[in-house]
Amino acid sequence: MSKRLLKTLLLLPVLLAALFLGGHQAYGQMVPEITLSFQPQSSVVGLGQQATVELRINNLGDQFLSTYDITIGFDPDILQFFSATFGTELGFGTNGATPGAGTVELSEISFESDNDLNVSQADDFMIASLVFNTVASGTSPLSFGAVMLGGATIFDDQTGEPIEVSPMYAQTTGGSVIVNSPQTGVPEPGTLILLLTGLATVGMARRKDSDNNS
Amino acid sequence: MNRFLKYTVVLVALLVVGFLYSNPGRADDKDALDLVIAQGEYEEWQDSIAYRITHLDPDSGGQLTGSCVTSSMDFGTSIASALSASKDSGGQPYTGWRVQQVTHYTGLHTALVLTSPEGNMYFVDNYFFGPSIQPVSTVDFGGKTAYLPNTGQQYTSPGTLLLPGEWLPTSKGIDYTIEGDTYVTTPNPMAGITAGSGIPQRKKEITVGPTQSVDPNQKSGPYGYGEARYVKGDSPFTYTVAFENLSTAGAPAQTVVITDVLDDDLDLSTFRVGPISFGGHTLVPLSGEASYAGYYDLNSSIRVRVQVSVDESTRTATWTFSSLNPQTGEPLDPADASLGFLPPNQNPPEGQGYVTYFISPLSGASSGTVIVNQASIIFDSNDPIFTNTWSNTIDSEKPQSRATGGASTRAKPDGTLAVRWSGSDSGGSGIRSYDVFAQKKDDSAYSLWLHDATVTSAGFRGWEACTTYNFYTVATDNAGNTETVPSGPDLSTKVLPSGDIDGDGDVDNNDLNILLQDRNKTVANSACGIKCDLDCDGKITVLDGRVLATVCTRPKCATR
Numbered sequence: 001m002s003k004r005l006l007k008t009l010l011l012l013p014v015l016l017a018a019l020f021l022g023g024h025q026a027y028g029q030m031v032p033e034i035t036l037s038f039q040p041q042s043s044v045v046g047l048g049q050q051a052t053v054e055l056r057i058n059n060l061g062d063q064f065l066s067t068y069d070i071t072i073g074f075d076p077d078i079l080q081f082f083s084a085t086f087g088t089e090l091g092f093g094t095n096g097a098t099p100g101a102g103t104v105e106l107s108e109i110s111f112e113s114d115n116d117l118n119v120s121q122a123d124d125f126m127i128a129s130l131v132f133n134t135v136a137s138g139t140s141p142l143s144f145g146a147v148m149l150g151g152a153t154i155f156d157d158q159t160g161e162p163i164e165v166s167p168m169y170a171q172t173t174g175g176s177v178i179v180n181s182p183q184t185g186v187p188e189p190g191t192l193i194l195l196l197t198g199l200a201t202v203g204m205a206r207r208k209d210s211d212n213n214s
Numbered sequence: 215m216n217r218f219l220k221y222t223v224v225l226v227a228l229l230v231v232g233f234l235y236s237n238p239g240r241a242d243d244k245d246a247l248d249l250v251i252a253q254g255e256y257e258e259w260q261d262s263i264a265y266r267i268t269h270l271d272p273d274s275g276g277q278l279t280g281s282c283v284t285s286s287m288d289f290g291t292s293i294a295s296a297l298s299a300s301k302d303s304g305g306q307p308y309t310g311w312r313v314q315q316v317t318h319y320t321g322l323h324t325a326l327v328l329t330s331p332e333g334n335m336y337f338v339d340n341y342f343f344g345p346s347i348q349p350v351s352t353v354d355f356g357g358k359t360a361y362l363p364n365t366g367q368q369y370t371s372p373g374t375l376l377l378p379g380e381w382l383p384t385s386k387g388i389d390y391t392i393e394g395d396t397y398v399t400t401p402n403p404m405a406g407i408t409a410g411s412g413i414p415q416r417k418k419e420i421t422v423g424p425t426q427s428v429d430p431n432q433k434s435g436p437y438g439y440g441e442a443r444y445v446k447g448d449s450p451f452t453y454t455v456a457f458e459n460l461s462t463a464g465a466p467a468q469t470v471v472i473t474d475v476l477d478d479d480l481d482l483s484t485f486r487v488g489p490i491s492f493g494g495h496t497l498v499p500l501s502g503e504a505s506y507a508g509y510y511d512l513n514s515s516i517r518v519r520v521q522v523s524v525d526e527s528t529r530t531a532t533w534t535f536s537s538l539n540p541q542t543g544e545p546l547d548p549a550d551a552s553l554g555f556l557p558p559n560q561n562p563p564e565g566q567g568y569v570t571y572f573i574s575p576l577s578g579a580s581s582g583t584v585i586v587n588q589a590s591i592i593f594d595s596n597d598p599i600f601t602n603t604w605s606n607t608i609d610s611e612k613p614q615s616r617a618t619g620g621a622s623t624r625a626k627p628d629g630t631l632a633v634r635w636s637g638s639d640s641g642g643s644g645i646r647s648y649d650v651f652a653q654k655k656d657d658s659a660y661s662l663w664l665h666d667a668t669v670t671s672a673g674f675r676g677w678e679a680c681t682t683y684n685f686y687t688v689a690t691d692n693a694g695n696t697e698t699v700p701s702g703p704d705l706s707t708k709v710l711p712s713g714d715i716d717g718d719g720d721v722d723n724n725d726l727n728i729l730l731q732d733r734n735k736t737v738a739n740s741a742c743g744i745k746c747d748l749d750c751d752g753k754i755t756v757l758d759g760r761v762l763a764t765v766c767t768r769p770k771c772a773t774r
Binding site: 066067068069092093094096107108109110111113114146148150153156157158159161162163164165167 | 619621624710723726727749756759761763764765766770
């Protein structure tokens, strides 16, 4: 048996396994996980300004969101919850934002039918837009506390009566808000470096010119 | 003066009329009493009353009584109601029974006549006593025992199978033994009669059935159900053949021969002779006899011989009434048209009579078997007179039924849990009613929720939310067949809260707001409690809120 043939026989199962795994990986990628995230994930605002962050849900696919109860955490020494504006993808219903110490609990219950939600709801949408006041400079994380998401209604097979609502699960990605101190006119370190580098370059150029002239 | 006289006469007339109208009750009571007592023998017993049954008509269907009640109490109704809720000793309900009522005497004493689904008639005596009397809660009907709810200060006698011509002594002030326990009716608060002193002094004769005339030559049998006269066929049929020498006849009958060819589906070995009557005289053969021969001296010149036999080869039962010379024992001279035991029926019942027999269907008679009978009656040498044909259809099949529904059932805002059931009856008579039993899961026993329900759905109350209840149904068909009690529940369902948290009869946004106040609390730690746990998971969350939104009474959970 030649070495080439031996190599080929050894490589064949490896290639087949790779194809198999690759295929499955490709299939798994067809159903991305539902995610909850902030948009922008990280924002910078000056102290005294308001920070606006969207809470978004993505990758609903063939599922739909009929209700949620999401607690968001932040650093109360840096941020203060100001307001929430809810999205429209759950249609007519009831919603509310309940601020706590370093938290705000957002909840909404849709009064729309499962069918209407299923037809009209986008795969990715903004759940709510949150506005925070900045109370101190620094970086406040935006984190997810308790998250409860509800999807389709489960009906009794025999009676057709609604029994319960299917819970849904999502991958959460936190965010942050950076609050800067007010501007004082003192150059930042980066600017000084650029200035010094520029001056040095100019100085070196002049010296080279004078050397050449002499 | 004439005018004054006229006014006086009119005034007196008006007073008389007014007096008569002011006492109608007395006249009515008397009439009613006459109706109940009817015609016939009447004897006084000291502390007993006896009835003589002169005619039985299971078809009378409760039309018997004229009420001579002197009190407003209606024991007949109470007993009928109790009977309908009764079980026999096998735990099966009495169904298909009809109750006739004979209220008499003081109004505190009620005689009931009950017709079984097979057409047999039973007599039950009911008294109302003072508070010192132990009420009796059982009634026996031909071997079955009905367990009546205690109805207070009442005594109900064992049921007695009625046979035409028999005396039924009913007693006050004697000991009654029921189910091994002795209930002593002393002291009798009604009459001060001591126990056991039952000296007969008083008898009444009543007619059970319509008092109006009937077809003179008629056959009747088990009443059954519907046009097909469905019967279970598990108990003897009672057949009666009535005959009459018409009032327009020119001579008394010397010989009457009744023949009845017994249907192939009747079991000849069970044939039993019942009471025989002619001209108001009744012969009662010994119980259990398959043939009979008896004599009755009608007067000094006529002796009546009655013979009853069954020819098994032809399946024919024959009753022969012969007029004999009492001195010689020989038949009367047929040429002497003036003599005979049954005169023209100008003064009933002198010219009429009947024969009765009992016979059971073959034990293997299947559902759908039609049992047909017709008798013929021959007066002397005349042509046979054929009676009507009496037919019954056997329905021996037990019906089937079941409660239906899902593993979970959401309660309605009106506080009921909708339970449905359905059934079928292959025997033919159709389902008459359902008993529906309910059990809170893990409770030890089922309880009867609905008795004799003719509907196929109802709202169950008294449930606890998020608790599982078991249901099963037992159907009874119109022939009296009762479904076998299932070994397990037909339906096991968890009761889910209705969503009507504020209890105002609907589900709306107001209820949702109450629910959300306890959001993310356990049921135990919430003010709302289990009413808000619409999915019964022990926690109150927006998921419960969303369920509530799906069961709102109005679109978009709008408030009223």
